[in-house]
Amino acid sequence: MSAVTISTDALYERVQNVIPRVEWATMADDVEAILRLKRERNAVILGHNYQTPEIFHGVSDIVGDSLALAREAQTVEADVIVLAGVHFMAETAKLLNPAKTVLIPDLRAGCSLAESITAADVRALKAAHPGVPVVTYVNTSADVKAESDICCTSGNAVRVIESLGVDRVIMIPDEYLARNIAAQTGVEVITWPGHCEVHERFTPFDIEQIRQDHPGVVVLAHPECPPEVVAAADMAGSTAQMQDFVTVEQPARVALITECSMSDNVSAxxxxxxxxxxxxxxxxxxxxxxxxxxxxxxxxxxxxxxxxEVADRARAAVERMLAVR
Structure with missing residues:
Protein backbone atom coordinates (compact mmCIF):
# COMPACT_ATOMS: atom_id res chain seq x y z
CA MET A 1 0.00 0.00 0.00
CA SER A 2 1.46 3.38 -1.00
CA ALA A 3 2.10 6.27 1.42
CA VAL A 4 -0.52 8.33 -0.40
CA THR A 5 -3.11 5.58 0.03
CA ILE A 6 -2.36 5.36 3.75
CA SER A 7 -2.58 9.14 4.28
CA THR A 8 -5.90 9.46 2.43
CA ASP A 9 -7.62 6.28 3.61
CA ALA A 10 -9.17 7.93 6.66
CA LEU A 11 -10.66 10.63 4.46
CA TYR A 12 -12.11 8.04 2.12
CA GLU A 13 -14.21 6.66 4.95
CA ARG A 14 -16.19 9.92 4.86
CA VAL A 15 -17.17 9.48 1.21
CA GLN A 16 -17.23 5.72 0.76
CA ASN A 17 -21.02 5.74 0.40
CA VAL A 18 -20.93 8.12 -2.59
CA ILE A 19 -17.51 7.64 -4.26
CA PRO A 20 -16.33 4.20 -5.45
CA ARG A 21 -12.91 3.14 -4.18
CA VAL A 22 -11.53 2.94 -7.72
CA GLU A 23 -12.59 6.54 -8.39
CA TRP A 24 -11.10 7.76 -5.10
CA ALA A 25 -7.78 6.19 -6.14
CA THR A 26 -7.60 8.66 -9.04
CA MET A 27 -8.08 11.55 -6.59
CA ALA A 28 -5.67 10.49 -3.86
CA ASP A 29 -2.55 12.24 -5.24
CA ASP A 30 -4.34 15.60 -5.43
CA VAL A 31 -5.89 15.12 -1.99
CA GLU A 32 -2.52 14.30 -0.42
CA ALA A 33 -0.88 17.29 -2.14
CA ILE A 34 -3.63 19.64 -0.96
CA LEU A 35 -3.27 18.45 2.63
CA ARG A 36 0.49 19.08 2.44
CA LEU A 37 0.08 22.49 0.82
CA LYS A 38 -2.42 23.59 3.45
CA ARG A 39 0.19 22.91 6.13
CA GLU A 40 2.97 24.66 4.18
CA ARG A 41 0.87 27.75 3.35
CA ASN A 42 -1.00 27.90 6.68
CA ALA A 43 -4.18 27.73 4.60
CA VAL A 44 -7.77 26.63 5.11
CA ILE A 45 -10.36 25.64 2.54
CA LEU A 46 -13.93 26.84 2.84
CA GLY A 47 -16.24 24.50 0.94
CA HIS A 48 -19.80 25.33 -0.04
CA ASN A 49 -22.55 22.72 0.19
CA TYR A 50 -22.66 22.49 -3.62
CA GLN A 51 -19.08 21.24 -3.92
CA THR A 52 -18.53 17.64 -4.96
CA PRO A 53 -17.96 15.17 -2.09
CA GLU A 54 -14.20 14.81 -2.59
CA ILE A 55 -13.89 18.56 -2.01
CA PHE A 56 -16.65 18.95 0.59
CA HIS A 57 -15.75 15.94 2.74
CA GLY A 58 -12.20 15.34 1.54
CA VAL A 59 -10.18 18.56 1.73
CA SER A 60 -12.41 21.32 3.12
CA ASP A 61 -11.79 22.56 6.66
CA ILE A 62 -15.01 24.55 7.00
CA VAL A 63 -18.18 23.63 5.13
CA GLY A 64 -21.71 24.93 4.93
CA ASP A 65 -24.08 27.29 3.20
CA SER A 66 -23.19 30.90 2.42
CA LEU A 67 -24.29 32.10 5.88
CA ALA A 68 -22.20 29.50 7.69
CA LEU A 69 -19.16 30.27 5.55
CA ALA A 70 -19.59 34.02 6.12
CA ARG A 71 -19.76 33.52 9.89
CA GLU A 72 -16.86 31.07 10.03
CA ALA A 73 -14.69 33.27 7.82
CA GLN A 74 -14.56 35.77 10.68
CA THR A 75 -12.81 33.31 12.99
CA VAL A 76 -10.23 31.89 10.59
CA GLU A 77 -6.69 32.14 11.93
CA ALA A 78 -4.90 30.90 8.82
CA ASP A 79 -2.93 33.22 6.55
CA VAL A 80 -4.61 31.94 3.38
CA ILE A 81 -8.25 31.17 2.64
CA VAL A 82 -9.18 29.12 -0.43
CA LEU A 83 -12.87 29.52 -1.23
CA ALA A 84 -14.24 26.43 -2.94
CA GLY A 85 -17.41 28.06 -4.19
CA VAL A 86 -18.11 31.00 -6.46
CA HIS A 87 -16.63 34.46 -6.77
CA PHE A 88 -19.09 36.40 -4.61
CA MET A 89 -18.36 33.99 -1.74
CA ALA A 90 -14.63 34.62 -2.09
CA GLU A 91 -15.31 38.37 -2.06
CA THR A 92 -17.35 37.98 1.13
CA ALA A 93 -14.50 36.07 2.76
CA LYS A 94 -12.12 38.86 1.74
CA LEU A 95 -14.47 41.54 3.09
CA LEU A 96 -14.45 39.84 6.49
CA ASN A 97 -10.72 39.07 6.41
CA PRO A 98 -9.12 42.06 4.66
CA ALA A 99 -5.61 41.25 5.93
CA LYS A 100 -5.67 37.65 4.69
CA THR A 101 -4.94 36.24 1.25
CA VAL A 102 -8.13 34.88 -0.30
CA LEU A 103 -7.86 32.63 -3.35
CA ILE A 104 -10.50 31.27 -5.71
CA PRO A 105 -9.49 28.16 -7.67
CA ASP A 106 -11.12 29.22 -10.96
CA LEU A 107 -11.88 32.80 -11.96
CA ARG A 108 -14.74 31.59 -14.16
CA ALA A 109 -16.73 30.43 -11.12
CA GLY A 110 -19.39 33.10 -11.31
CA CYS A 111 -23.11 33.24 -10.50
CA SER A 112 -26.15 34.06 -12.61
CA LEU A 113 -27.68 35.98 -9.71
CA ALA A 114 -24.59 38.07 -9.07
CA GLU A 115 -24.35 38.87 -12.76
CA SER A 116 -28.01 39.92 -13.00
CA ILE A 117 -27.56 43.27 -11.22
CA THR A 118 -25.01 46.08 -10.99
CA ALA A 119 -24.30 48.87 -8.52
CA ALA A 120 -25.87 51.32 -10.99
CA ASP A 121 -29.06 49.23 -10.99
CA VAL A 122 -29.23 49.47 -7.19
CA ARG A 123 -28.75 53.22 -7.25
CA ALA A 124 -31.60 53.49 -9.76
CA LEU A 125 -33.86 51.39 -7.53
CA LYS A 126 -33.07 53.59 -4.54
CA ALA A 127 -33.81 56.72 -6.56
CA ALA A 128 -37.16 55.25 -7.64
CA HIS A 129 -38.07 54.23 -4.06
CA PRO A 130 -36.48 56.82 -1.76
CA GLY A 131 -36.17 55.83 1.87
CA VAL A 132 -36.96 52.16 1.30
CA PRO A 133 -34.20 49.96 2.80
CA VAL A 134 -32.25 47.74 0.43
CA VAL A 135 -31.86 44.11 1.50
CA THR A 136 -29.31 42.40 -0.73
CA TYR A 137 -28.80 38.66 -1.05
CA VAL A 138 -25.19 37.66 -0.47
CA ASN A 139 -25.21 36.20 -4.00
CA THR A 140 -24.02 39.56 -5.32
CA SER A 141 -20.79 41.40 -6.05
CA ALA A 142 -19.08 43.63 -3.50
CA ASP A 143 -20.05 46.64 -5.65
CA VAL A 144 -23.74 45.78 -5.20
CA LYS A 145 -23.36 45.05 -1.50
CA ALA A 146 -21.75 48.48 -1.11
CA GLU A 147 -24.96 50.15 -2.30
CA SER A 148 -27.08 48.17 0.19
CA ASP A 149 -28.30 48.70 3.72
CA ILE A 150 -27.99 45.09 4.83
CA CYS A 151 -27.30 41.68 3.33
CA CYS A 152 -29.12 38.40 3.84
CA THR A 153 -28.90 34.73 2.91
CA SER A 154 -31.67 32.26 2.23
CA GLY A 155 -31.15 30.98 5.76
CA ASN A 156 -31.63 34.29 7.58
CA ALA A 157 -33.67 36.42 5.16
CA VAL A 158 -36.83 36.30 7.29
CA ARG A 159 -34.94 37.37 10.42
CA VAL A 160 -33.09 40.13 8.55
CA ILE A 161 -36.27 41.65 7.13
CA GLU A 162 -38.14 41.39 10.42
CA SER A 163 -35.20 43.06 12.19
CA LEU A 164 -35.74 46.21 10.11
CA GLY A 165 -39.21 46.83 11.54
CA VAL A 166 -40.57 48.23 8.27
CA ASP A 167 -43.47 47.23 6.05
CA ARG A 168 -41.69 47.72 2.70
CA VAL A 169 -38.22 46.73 1.46
CA ILE A 170 -36.26 46.46 -1.76
CA MET A 171 -35.01 42.87 -1.90
CA ILE A 172 -32.51 42.02 -4.61
CA PRO A 173 -31.57 40.32 -6.85
CA ASP A 174 -33.41 36.98 -6.60
CA GLU A 175 -37.05 37.54 -7.54
CA TYR A 176 -38.21 34.13 -6.37
CA LEU A 177 -36.46 34.31 -3.01
CA ALA A 178 -37.97 37.77 -2.48
CA ARG A 179 -41.48 36.56 -3.31
CA ASN A 180 -41.12 33.50 -1.08
CA ILE A 181 -39.85 35.61 1.82
CA ALA A 182 -42.63 38.17 1.31
CA ALA A 183 -45.17 35.37 1.67
CA GLN A 184 -43.63 34.44 5.03
CA THR A 185 -43.23 37.92 6.48
CA GLY A 186 -46.15 39.90 5.10
CA VAL A 187 -43.72 42.70 4.25
CA GLU A 188 -44.16 44.33 0.83
CA VAL A 189 -41.14 43.48 -1.29
CA ILE A 190 -39.92 45.38 -4.32
CA THR A 191 -38.18 42.76 -6.46
CA TRP A 192 -35.58 42.53 -9.21
CA PRO A 193 -35.85 39.98 -12.08
CA GLY A 194 -32.78 37.94 -11.15
CA HIS A 195 -32.88 34.15 -10.97
CA CYS A 196 -30.59 31.25 -10.11
CA GLU A 197 -29.98 29.23 -13.26
CA VAL A 198 -30.14 26.02 -11.21
CA HIS A 199 -33.28 26.61 -9.15
CA GLU A 200 -35.37 28.43 -11.76
CA ARG A 201 -35.47 25.25 -13.88
CA PHE A 202 -37.48 23.27 -11.33
CA THR A 203 -41.25 23.15 -11.93
CA PRO A 204 -44.32 21.92 -10.01
CA PHE A 205 -44.52 19.10 -12.58
CA ASP A 206 -41.08 17.94 -11.41
CA ILE A 207 -42.39 17.68 -7.86
CA GLU A 208 -45.52 15.87 -8.99
CA GLN A 209 -43.46 13.39 -11.00
CA ILE A 210 -41.11 12.74 -8.09
CA ARG A 211 -44.05 11.99 -5.82
CA GLN A 212 -45.59 9.64 -8.38
CA ASP A 213 -42.34 7.78 -8.99
CA HIS A 214 -41.29 7.62 -5.33
CA PRO A 215 -44.29 7.19 -3.01
CA GLY A 216 -43.79 8.60 0.47
CA VAL A 217 -40.90 10.85 -0.53
CA VAL A 218 -40.36 14.02 1.53
CA VAL A 219 -39.64 16.98 -0.76
CA LEU A 220 -37.40 19.81 0.44
CA ALA A 221 -37.04 22.87 -1.81
CA HIS A 222 -34.62 25.77 -1.80
CA PRO A 223 -36.35 29.20 -1.59
CA GLU A 224 -34.59 30.29 -4.79
CA CYS A 225 -37.07 28.01 -6.56
CA PRO A 226 -40.24 29.54 -8.07
CA PRO A 227 -43.00 30.09 -5.48
CA GLU A 228 -45.21 27.42 -7.04
CA VAL A 229 -42.38 24.89 -6.54
CA VAL A 230 -41.93 25.95 -2.92
CA ALA A 231 -45.69 25.61 -2.41
CA ALA A 232 -45.58 22.05 -3.77
CA ALA A 233 -42.78 21.00 -1.42
CA ASP A 234 -43.11 19.68 2.13
CA MET A 235 -40.53 22.13 3.45
CA ALA A 236 -38.50 25.03 2.07
CA GLY A 237 -35.19 26.17 3.45
CA SER A 238 -31.56 26.98 2.89
CA THR A 239 -29.09 24.21 2.22
CA ALA A 240 -28.13 24.20 5.91
CA GLN A 241 -31.79 23.95 6.92
CA MET A 242 -32.29 21.07 4.50
CA GLN A 243 -29.29 19.25 5.91
CA ASP A 244 -30.49 19.78 9.49
CA PHE A 245 -33.94 18.46 8.57
CA VAL A 246 -32.55 15.26 7.08
CA THR A 247 -30.12 14.71 9.94
CA VAL A 248 -32.73 15.21 12.65
CA GLU A 249 -35.85 13.75 11.02
CA GLN A 250 -34.17 10.88 9.14
CA PRO A 251 -36.94 10.51 6.54
CA ALA A 252 -36.98 7.14 4.81
CA ARG A 253 -36.87 8.82 1.39
CA VAL A 254 -36.12 12.44 0.53
CA ALA A 255 -35.68 14.67 -2.53
CA LEU A 256 -33.62 17.87 -2.23
CA ILE A 257 -34.80 20.36 -4.84
CA THR A 258 -31.51 22.13 -5.28
CA GLU A 259 -28.06 21.62 -6.81
CA CYS A 260 -26.98 18.01 -7.38
CA SER A 261 -23.99 17.73 -5.11
CA MET A 262 -26.02 18.73 -2.08
CA SER A 263 -27.69 15.30 -2.10
CA ASP A 264 -24.33 13.55 -2.38
CA ASN A 265 -22.87 15.47 0.55
CA VAL A 266 -25.87 14.96 2.83
CA SER A 267 -26.26 11.28 1.90
CA ALA A 268 -22.61 10.63 2.72
CA GLU A 309 -13.69 52.25 -0.55
CA VAL A 310 -16.10 49.67 -1.94
CA ALA A 311 -14.95 47.12 0.60
CA ASP A 312 -15.66 49.39 3.57
CA ARG A 313 -19.28 49.96 2.53
CA ALA A 314 -19.87 46.37 1.48
CA ARG A 315 -18.38 45.07 4.72
CA ALA A 316 -20.79 47.22 6.72
CA ALA A 317 -23.78 45.61 4.97
CA VAL A 318 -22.43 42.10 5.61
CA GLU A 319 -21.62 42.87 9.25
CA ARG A 320 -25.14 44.20 9.81
CA MET A 321 -26.43 40.87 8.53
CA LEU A 322 -24.13 38.88 10.80
CA ALA A 323 -25.31 40.90 13.80
CA VAL A 324 -28.88 39.62 13.26
CA ARG A 325 -29.47 36.48 15.32
Missing part, protein backbone atom coordinates in the same frame (compact mmCIF):
# COMPACT_ATOMS: atom_id res chain seq x y z
CA UNK A 269 -23.38 11.24 6.40
CA UNK A 270 -26.93 9.87 6.38
CA UNK A 271 -26.53 6.37 4.92
CA UNK A 272 -29.93 5.23 6.23
CA UNK A 273 -31.83 7.76 4.12
CA UNK A 274 -32.72 7.07 0.48
CA UNK A 275 -32.10 10.10 -1.70
CA UNK A 276 -34.09 10.78 -4.86
CA UNK A 277 -31.84 12.92 -7.02
CA UNK A 278 -33.52 15.40 -9.37
CA UNK A 279 -30.30 16.75 -10.78
CA UNK A 280 -29.58 20.31 -11.86
CA UNK A 281 -25.88 21.08 -11.83
CA UNK A 282 -24.38 24.50 -11.22
CA UNK A 283 -21.70 24.84 -13.91
CA UNK A 284 -19.91 27.53 -11.90
CA UNK A 285 -19.62 25.50 -8.69
CA UNK A 286 -18.31 22.58 -10.73
CA UNK A 287 -15.38 24.63 -11.99
CA UNK A 288 -13.81 23.95 -8.60
CA UNK A 289 -11.88 20.70 -8.82
CA UNK A 290 -9.19 19.07 -6.72
CA UNK A 291 -6.68 19.91 -9.44
CA UNK A 292 -7.73 23.58 -9.45
CA UNK A 293 -7.52 23.81 -5.66
CA UNK A 294 -4.09 22.19 -5.71
CA UNK A 295 -2.88 24.62 -8.38
CA UNK A 296 -4.27 27.60 -6.47
CA UNK A 297 -2.24 26.61 -3.41
CA UNK A 298 0.88 25.67 -5.38
CA UNK A 299 1.00 28.95 -7.30
CA UNK A 300 -0.95 31.20 -4.87
CA UNK A 301 -3.07 32.25 -7.81
CA UNK A 302 -6.40 33.93 -8.41
CA UNK A 303 -6.16 36.22 -5.40
CA UNK A 304 -9.34 38.18 -4.68
CA UNK A 305 -8.94 41.93 -4.26
CA UNK A 306 -11.57 44.63 -3.64
CA UNK A 307 -11.30 48.40 -3.92
CA UNK A 308 -10.91 49.66 -0.31
Missing amino acids: VNPGVEFVRPCNLCPHMKRNTLAAIRAALEHMRHEVTIDP
Whole structure:
Protein backbone atom coordinates (compact mmCIF):
# COMPACT_ATOMS: atom_id res chain seq x y z
CA MET A 1 0.00 0.00 0.00
CA SER A 2 1.46 3.38 -1.00
CA ALA A 3 2.10 6.27 1.42
CA VAL A 4 -0.52 8.33 -0.40
CA THR A 5 -3.11 5.58 0.03
CA ILE A 6 -2.36 5.36 3.75
CA SER A 7 -2.58 9.14 4.28
CA THR A 8 -5.90 9.46 2.43
CA ASP A 9 -7.62 6.28 3.61
CA ALA A 10 -9.17 7.93 6.66
CA LEU A 11 -10.66 10.63 4.46
CA TYR A 12 -12.11 8.04 2.12
CA GLU A 13 -14.21 6.66 4.95
CA ARG A 14 -16.19 9.92 4.86
CA VAL A 15 -17.17 9.48 1.21
CA GLN A 16 -17.23 5.72 0.76
CA ASN A 17 -21.02 5.74 0.40
CA VAL A 18 -20.93 8.12 -2.59
CA ILE A 19 -17.51 7.64 -4.26
CA PRO A 20 -16.33 4.20 -5.45
CA ARG A 21 -12.91 3.14 -4.18
CA VAL A 22 -11.53 2.94 -7.72
CA GLU A 23 -12.59 6.54 -8.39
CA TRP A 24 -11.10 7.76 -5.10
CA ALA A 25 -7.78 6.19 -6.14
CA THR A 26 -7.60 8.66 -9.04
CA MET A 27 -8.08 11.55 -6.59
CA ALA A 28 -5.67 10.49 -3.86
CA ASP A 29 -2.55 12.24 -5.24
CA ASP A 30 -4.34 15.60 -5.43
CA VAL A 31 -5.89 15.12 -1.99
CA GLU A 32 -2.52 14.30 -0.42
CA ALA A 33 -0.88 17.29 -2.14
CA ILE A 34 -3.63 19.64 -0.96
CA LEU A 35 -3.27 18.45 2.63
CA ARG A 36 0.49 19.08 2.44
CA LEU A 37 0.08 22.49 0.82
CA LYS A 38 -2.42 23.59 3.45
CA ARG A 39 0.19 22.91 6.13
CA GLU A 40 2.97 24.66 4.18
CA ARG A 41 0.87 27.75 3.35
CA ASN A 42 -1.00 27.90 6.68
CA ALA A 43 -4.18 27.73 4.60
CA VAL A 44 -7.77 26.63 5.11
CA ILE A 45 -10.36 25.64 2.54
CA LEU A 46 -13.93 26.84 2.84
CA GLY A 47 -16.24 24.50 0.94
CA HIS A 48 -19.80 25.33 -0.04
CA ASN A 49 -22.55 22.72 0.19
CA TYR A 50 -22.66 22.49 -3.62
CA GLN A 51 -19.08 21.24 -3.92
CA THR A 52 -18.53 17.64 -4.96
CA PRO A 53 -17.96 15.17 -2.09
CA GLU A 54 -14.20 14.81 -2.59
CA ILE A 55 -13.89 18.56 -2.01
CA PHE A 56 -16.65 18.95 0.59
CA HIS A 57 -15.75 15.94 2.74
CA GLY A 58 -12.20 15.34 1.54
CA VAL A 59 -10.18 18.56 1.73
CA SER A 60 -12.41 21.32 3.12
CA ASP A 61 -11.79 22.56 6.66
CA ILE A 62 -15.01 24.55 7.00
CA VAL A 63 -18.18 23.63 5.13
CA GLY A 64 -21.71 24.93 4.93
CA ASP A 65 -24.08 27.29 3.20
CA SER A 66 -23.19 30.90 2.42
CA LEU A 67 -24.29 32.10 5.88
CA ALA A 68 -22.20 29.50 7.69
CA LEU A 69 -19.16 30.27 5.55
CA ALA A 70 -19.59 34.02 6.12
CA ARG A 71 -19.76 33.52 9.89
CA GLU A 72 -16.86 31.07 10.03
CA ALA A 73 -14.69 33.27 7.82
CA GLN A 74 -14.56 35.77 10.68
CA THR A 75 -12.81 33.31 12.99
CA VAL A 76 -10.23 31.89 10.59
CA GLU A 77 -6.69 32.14 11.93
CA ALA A 78 -4.90 30.90 8.82
CA ASP A 79 -2.93 33.22 6.55
CA VAL A 80 -4.61 31.94 3.38
CA ILE A 81 -8.25 31.17 2.64
CA VAL A 82 -9.18 29.12 -0.43
CA LEU A 83 -12.87 29.52 -1.23
CA ALA A 84 -14.24 26.43 -2.94
CA GLY A 85 -17.41 28.06 -4.19
CA VAL A 86 -18.11 31.00 -6.46
CA HIS A 87 -16.63 34.46 -6.77
CA PHE A 88 -19.09 36.40 -4.61
CA MET A 89 -18.36 33.99 -1.74
CA ALA A 90 -14.63 34.62 -2.09
CA GLU A 91 -15.31 38.37 -2.06
CA THR A 92 -17.35 37.98 1.13
CA ALA A 93 -14.50 36.07 2.76
CA LYS A 94 -12.12 38.86 1.74
CA LEU A 95 -14.47 41.54 3.09
CA LEU A 96 -14.45 39.84 6.49
CA ASN A 97 -10.72 39.07 6.41
CA PRO A 98 -9.12 42.06 4.66
CA ALA A 99 -5.61 41.25 5.93
CA LYS A 100 -5.67 37.65 4.69
CA THR A 101 -4.94 36.24 1.25
CA VAL A 102 -8.13 34.88 -0.30
CA LEU A 103 -7.86 32.63 -3.35
CA ILE A 104 -10.50 31.27 -5.71
CA PRO A 105 -9.49 28.16 -7.67
CA ASP A 106 -11.12 29.22 -10.96
CA LEU A 107 -11.88 32.80 -11.96
CA ARG A 108 -14.74 31.59 -14.16
CA ALA A 109 -16.73 30.43 -11.12
CA GLY A 110 -19.39 33.10 -11.31
CA CYS A 111 -23.11 33.24 -10.50
CA SER A 112 -26.15 34.06 -12.61
CA LEU A 113 -27.68 35.98 -9.71
CA ALA A 114 -24.59 38.07 -9.07
CA GLU A 115 -24.35 38.87 -12.76
CA SER A 116 -28.01 39.92 -13.00
CA ILE A 117 -27.56 43.27 -11.22
CA THR A 118 -25.01 46.08 -10.99
CA ALA A 119 -24.30 48.87 -8.52
CA ALA A 120 -25.87 51.32 -10.99
CA ASP A 121 -29.06 49.23 -10.99
CA VAL A 122 -29.23 49.47 -7.19
CA ARG A 123 -28.75 53.22 -7.25
CA ALA A 124 -31.60 53.49 -9.76
CA LEU A 125 -33.86 51.39 -7.53
CA LYS A 126 -33.07 53.59 -4.54
CA ALA A 127 -33.81 56.72 -6.56
CA ALA A 128 -37.16 55.25 -7.64
CA HIS A 129 -38.07 54.23 -4.06
CA PRO A 130 -36.48 56.82 -1.76
CA GLY A 131 -36.17 55.83 1.87
CA VAL A 132 -36.96 52.16 1.30
CA PRO A 133 -34.20 49.96 2.80
CA VAL A 134 -32.25 47.74 0.43
CA VAL A 135 -31.86 44.11 1.50
CA THR A 136 -29.31 42.40 -0.73
CA TYR A 137 -28.80 38.66 -1.05
CA VAL A 138 -25.19 37.66 -0.47
CA ASN A 139 -25.21 36.20 -4.00
CA THR A 140 -24.02 39.56 -5.32
CA SER A 141 -20.79 41.40 -6.05
CA ALA A 142 -19.08 43.63 -3.50
CA ASP A 143 -20.05 46.64 -5.65
CA VAL A 144 -23.74 45.78 -5.20
CA LYS A 145 -23.36 45.05 -1.50
CA ALA A 146 -21.75 48.48 -1.11
CA GLU A 147 -24.96 50.15 -2.30
CA SER A 148 -27.08 48.17 0.19
CA ASP A 149 -28.30 48.70 3.72
CA ILE A 150 -27.99 45.09 4.83
CA CYS A 151 -27.30 41.68 3.33
CA CYS A 152 -29.12 38.40 3.84
CA THR A 153 -28.90 34.73 2.91
CA SER A 154 -31.67 32.26 2.23
CA GLY A 155 -31.15 30.98 5.76
CA ASN A 156 -31.63 34.29 7.58
CA ALA A 157 -33.67 36.42 5.16
CA VAL A 158 -36.83 36.30 7.29
CA ARG A 159 -34.94 37.37 10.42
CA VAL A 160 -33.09 40.13 8.55
CA ILE A 161 -36.27 41.65 7.13
CA GLU A 162 -38.14 41.39 10.42
CA SER A 163 -35.20 43.06 12.19
CA LEU A 164 -35.74 46.21 10.11
CA GLY A 165 -39.21 46.83 11.54
CA VAL A 166 -40.57 48.23 8.27
CA ASP A 167 -43.47 47.23 6.05
CA ARG A 168 -41.69 47.72 2.70
CA VAL A 169 -38.22 46.73 1.46
CA ILE A 170 -36.26 46.46 -1.76
CA MET A 171 -35.01 42.87 -1.90
CA ILE A 172 -32.51 42.02 -4.61
CA PRO A 173 -31.57 40.32 -6.85
CA ASP A 174 -33.41 36.98 -6.60
CA GLU A 175 -37.05 37.54 -7.54
CA TYR A 176 -38.21 34.13 -6.37
CA LEU A 177 -36.46 34.31 -3.01
CA ALA A 178 -37.97 37.77 -2.48
CA ARG A 179 -41.48 36.56 -3.31
CA ASN A 180 -41.12 33.50 -1.08
CA ILE A 181 -39.85 35.61 1.82
CA ALA A 182 -42.63 38.17 1.31
CA ALA A 183 -45.17 35.37 1.67
CA GLN A 184 -43.63 34.44 5.03
CA THR A 185 -43.23 37.92 6.48
CA GLY A 186 -46.15 39.90 5.10
CA VAL A 187 -43.72 42.70 4.25
CA GLU A 188 -44.16 44.33 0.83
CA VAL A 189 -41.14 43.48 -1.29
CA ILE A 190 -39.92 45.38 -4.32
CA THR A 191 -38.18 42.76 -6.46
CA TRP A 192 -35.58 42.53 -9.21
CA PRO A 193 -35.85 39.98 -12.08
CA GLY A 194 -32.78 37.94 -11.15
CA HIS A 195 -32.88 34.15 -10.97
CA CYS A 196 -30.59 31.25 -10.11
CA GLU A 197 -29.98 29.23 -13.26
CA VAL A 198 -30.14 26.02 -11.21
CA HIS A 199 -33.28 26.61 -9.15
CA GLU A 200 -35.37 28.43 -11.76
CA ARG A 201 -35.47 25.25 -13.88
CA PHE A 202 -37.48 23.27 -11.33
CA THR A 203 -41.25 23.15 -11.93
CA PRO A 204 -44.32 21.92 -10.01
CA PHE A 205 -44.52 19.10 -12.58
CA ASP A 206 -41.08 17.94 -11.41
CA ILE A 207 -42.39 17.68 -7.86
CA GLU A 208 -45.52 15.87 -8.99
CA GLN A 209 -43.46 13.39 -11.00
CA ILE A 210 -41.11 12.74 -8.09
CA ARG A 211 -44.05 11.99 -5.82
CA GLN A 212 -45.59 9.64 -8.38
CA ASP A 213 -42.34 7.78 -8.99
CA HIS A 214 -41.29 7.62 -5.33
CA PRO A 215 -44.29 7.19 -3.01
CA GLY A 216 -43.79 8.60 0.47
CA VAL A 217 -40.90 10.85 -0.53
CA VAL A 218 -40.36 14.02 1.53
CA VAL A 219 -39.64 16.98 -0.76
CA LEU A 220 -37.40 19.81 0.44
CA ALA A 221 -37.04 22.87 -1.81
CA HIS A 222 -34.62 25.77 -1.80
CA PRO A 223 -36.35 29.20 -1.59
CA GLU A 224 -34.59 30.29 -4.79
CA CYS A 225 -37.07 28.01 -6.56
CA PRO A 226 -40.24 29.54 -8.07
CA PRO A 227 -43.00 30.09 -5.48
CA GLU A 228 -45.21 27.42 -7.04
CA VAL A 229 -42.38 24.89 -6.54
CA VAL A 230 -41.93 25.95 -2.92
CA ALA A 231 -45.69 25.61 -2.41
CA ALA A 232 -45.58 22.05 -3.77
CA ALA A 233 -42.78 21.00 -1.42
CA ASP A 234 -43.11 19.68 2.13
CA MET A 235 -40.53 22.13 3.45
CA ALA A 236 -38.50 25.03 2.07
CA GLY A 237 -35.19 26.17 3.45
CA SER A 238 -31.56 26.98 2.89
CA THR A 239 -29.09 24.21 2.22
CA ALA A 240 -28.13 24.20 5.91
CA GLN A 241 -31.79 23.95 6.92
CA MET A 242 -32.29 21.07 4.50
CA GLN A 243 -29.29 19.25 5.91
CA ASP A 244 -30.49 19.78 9.49
CA PHE A 245 -33.94 18.46 8.57
CA VAL A 246 -32.55 15.26 7.08
CA THR A 247 -30.12 14.71 9.94
CA VAL A 248 -32.73 15.21 12.65
CA GLU A 249 -35.85 13.75 11.02
CA GLN A 250 -34.17 10.88 9.14
CA PRO A 251 -36.94 10.51 6.54
CA ALA A 252 -36.98 7.14 4.81
CA ARG A 253 -36.87 8.82 1.39
CA VAL A 254 -36.12 12.44 0.53
CA ALA A 255 -35.68 14.67 -2.53
CA LEU A 256 -33.62 17.87 -2.23
CA ILE A 257 -34.80 20.36 -4.84
CA THR A 258 -31.51 22.13 -5.28
CA GLU A 259 -28.06 21.62 -6.81
CA CYS A 260 -26.98 18.01 -7.38
CA SER A 261 -23.99 17.73 -5.11
CA MET A 262 -26.02 18.73 -2.08
CA SER A 263 -27.69 15.30 -2.10
CA ASP A 264 -24.33 13.55 -2.38
CA ASN A 265 -22.87 15.47 0.55
CA VAL A 266 -25.87 14.96 2.83
CA SER A 267 -26.26 11.28 1.90
CA ALA A 268 -22.61 10.63 2.72
CA VAL A 269 -23.38 11.24 6.40
CA ASN A 270 -26.93 9.87 6.38
CA PRO A 271 -26.53 6.37 4.92
CA GLY A 272 -29.93 5.23 6.23
CA VAL A 273 -31.83 7.76 4.12
CA GLU A 274 -32.72 7.07 0.48
CA PHE A 275 -32.10 10.10 -1.70
CA VAL A 276 -34.09 10.78 -4.86
CA ARG A 277 -31.84 12.92 -7.02
CA PRO A 278 -33.52 15.40 -9.37
CA CYS A 279 -30.30 16.75 -10.78
CA ASN A 280 -29.58 20.31 -11.86
CA LEU A 281 -25.88 21.08 -11.83
CA CYS A 282 -24.38 24.50 -11.22
CA PRO A 283 -21.70 24.84 -13.91
CA HIS A 284 -19.91 27.53 -11.90
CA MET A 285 -19.62 25.50 -8.69
CA LYS A 286 -18.31 22.58 -10.73
CA ARG A 287 -15.38 24.63 -11.99
CA ASN A 288 -13.81 23.95 -8.60
CA THR A 289 -11.88 20.70 -8.82
CA LEU A 290 -9.19 19.07 -6.72
CA ALA A 291 -6.68 19.91 -9.44
CA ALA A 292 -7.73 23.58 -9.45
CA ILE A 293 -7.52 23.81 -5.66
CA ARG A 294 -4.09 22.19 -5.71
CA ALA A 295 -2.88 24.62 -8.38
CA ALA A 296 -4.27 27.60 -6.47
CA LEU A 297 -2.24 26.61 -3.41
CA GLU A 298 0.88 25.67 -5.38
CA HIS A 299 1.00 28.95 -7.30
CA MET A 300 -0.95 31.20 -4.87
CA ARG A 301 -3.07 32.25 -7.81
CA HIS A 302 -6.40 33.93 -8.41
CA GLU A 303 -6.16 36.22 -5.40
CA VAL A 304 -9.34 38.18 -4.68
CA THR A 305 -8.94 41.93 -4.26
CA ILE A 306 -11.57 44.63 -3.64
CA ASP A 307 -11.30 48.40 -3.92
CA PRO A 308 -10.91 49.66 -0.31
CA GLU A 309 -13.69 52.25 -0.55
CA VAL A 310 -16.10 49.67 -1.94
CA ALA A 311 -14.95 47.12 0.60
CA ASP A 312 -15.66 49.39 3.57
CA ARG A 313 -19.28 49.96 2.53
CA ALA A 314 -19.87 46.37 1.48
CA ARG A 315 -18.38 45.07 4.72
CA ALA A 316 -20.79 47.22 6.72
CA ALA A 317 -23.78 45.61 4.97
CA VAL A 318 -22.43 42.10 5.61
CA GLU A 319 -21.62 42.87 9.25
CA ARG A 320 -25.14 44.20 9.81
CA MET A 321 -26.43 40.87 8.53
CA LEU A 322 -24.13 38.88 10.80
CA ALA A 323 -25.31 40.90 13.80
CA VAL A 324 -28.88 39.62 13.26
CA ARG A 325 -29.47 36.48 15.32
